[in-house]
Amino acid sequence: MTTRHASNSAQASAQERTTERNNRATRWFHALVYITGLTLLATGWWLLLGGEGNPTPLALVIGIPDTSLHTMIGWGFALIAIIGCVVGWRATRTFVAESLRVDRSDARWFARWPAALISGRFGSHDGHFDPGQRVLNVVMALSLIALTLSGIGLVTVHGGPSFVWLARVHKWSTYVATPVIAGHVIVASGILPGYRGVWRSMHLGGRLDRSVAQRLWPAWLSRKS
Amino acid sequence: MRMSFKSWSLIAVALLAVTACGEDSTADAAGGGGGPAISIESPADGDEVTLPLKVEVSTSEEIGPEESGKNHWHLFVDGEELEYTVETTLEAMLDDLSPGEHMISATLQHADHSSAGASDEITVTVTGAATGNDENDDESGADSGYDY
Numbered sequence: 001m002t003t004r005h006a007s008n009s010a011q012a013s014a015q016e017r018t019t020e021r022n023n024r025a026t027r028w029f030h031a032l033v034y035i036t037g038l039t040l041l042a043t044g045w046w047l048l049l050g051g052e053g054n055p056t057p058l059a060l061v062i063g064i065p066d067t068s069l070h071t072m073i074g075w076g077f078a079l080i081a082i083i084g085c086v087v088g089w090r091a092t093r094t095f096v097a098e099s100l101r102v103d104r105s106d107a108r109w110f111a112r113w114p115a116a117l118i119s120g121r122f123g124s125h126d127g128h129f130d131p132g133q134r135v136l137n138v139v140m141a142l143s144l145i146a147l148t149l150s151g152i153g154l155v156t157v158h159g160g161p162s163f164v165w166l167a168r169v170h171k172w173s174t175y176v177a178t179p180v181i182a183g184h185v186i187v188a189s190g191i192l193p194g195y196r197g198v199w200r201s202m203h204l205g206g207r208l209d210r211s212v213a214q215r216l217w218p219a220w221l222s223r224k225s
Numbered sequence: 226m227r228m229s230f231k232s233w234s235l236i237a238v239a240l241l242a243v244t245a246c247g248e249d250s251t252a253d254a255a256g257g258g259g260g261p262a263i264s265i266e267s268p269a270d271g272d273e274v275t276l277p278l279k280v281e282v283s284t285s286e287e288i289g290p291e292e293s294g295k296n297h298w299h300l301f302v303d304g305e306e307l308e309y310t311v312e313t314t315l316e317a318m319l320d321d322l323s324p325g326e327h328m329i330s331a332t333l334q335h336a337d338h339s340s341a342g343a344s345d346e347i348t349v350t351v352t353g354a355a356t357g358n359d360e361n362d363d364e365s366g367a368d369s370g371y372d373y
Binding site for chain 2: 052053054055059060063064065067068071154155157158159160161162163164167
């Protein structure tokens with residue numbers, strides 16, 4: 001009885017100390033997108049760097065060429081993205097509106113950003129996303145849309161003059177998306193002290209420490225409380 | 226009834242499986258009946274050959290690099306379909322085959338790497354490496370790099 005009571009109060013204390021940034025559906029969507037997206041990025045770069053015909057370990061395990069693997073996972077990514085955006089249209093609307101938001105205080109936030117990467121003392125902002133996240137969201141979303149549409153186009157036309165243009169769009173979108181995704185992974189990983197603990201917002205229950213939320217999204221936290 | 230995101234994801238996976246199954250429906254077509262075709266012209270089926278070995282093909286399609294939007298062909302040995310070279314001219318070189326019998330396959334591919342539905346294969350016997358100037362010497366500049 002005492003043990004259960006202690007366990008319940010520990011749980012309640014953890015609940016008070018943390019806050020849920022993203023709900024379960026959003027976290028699942030994010031996980032499916034990054035699993036398929038990172039596999040696409042890996043196989044895509046392998047092919048771009050001339051690895052075609054020299055199978056990756058994944059291609060060997062599955063028993064199909066990397067080109068077919070890339071195409072198949074690409075269809076999966078497109079389906080997940082379309083279904084996710086349609087089913088979660090409210091979240092999509094919030095994502096778009098909050099990512100396109102521009103506030104006067106954004107310039108001050110950007111001025112303090114380089115030092116805050118280490119110190120964690122970010123400038124104040126009123127958004128659901130911080131100003132840097134908004135820029136990243138827009139560039140990442142646009143490059144992923146370009147990659148998805150050009151990818152569908154490439155496998156639909158198979159070849160010819162349209163293929164040449166679609167291949168260029170696909171390639172250049174990859175060049176844009178890659179550093180942006182790499183930046184997102186670096187931020188999320190918590191390597192930079194200022195962003196330590198932020199990965200919790202999308203993983204393992206989606207509850208992150210309130211002090212982390214206060215540091216990164218103060219206005220969102222106060223609206224939520 | 227309101228469907229959860231997980232249910233929608235399962236539907237997506239099922240749709241993906243259906244899509245993927247439909248992808249290569251023409252992959253094993255022989256290329257006859259006026260459709261795309263590829264044929265290994267040299268060496269001939271059953272030949273005894275020496276290395277380096279020049280493989281020459283003919284095809285009904287215009288071929289070129291992927292960036293041109295034209296078709297290309299894949300060259301692979303002994304049925305190892307995952308390990309191939311991408312060929313964008315009508316000639317290719319094989320220079321690292323062990324002595325003995327080998328099956329050489331050529332498949333025609335669209336620019337997007339999907340199958341164009343045509344393939345050809347021959348069996349040759351490698352008797353050894355050529356010495357001095359041989360008619361199989363590389364004149365095309367086509368890439369090789371096999372390690373069988």
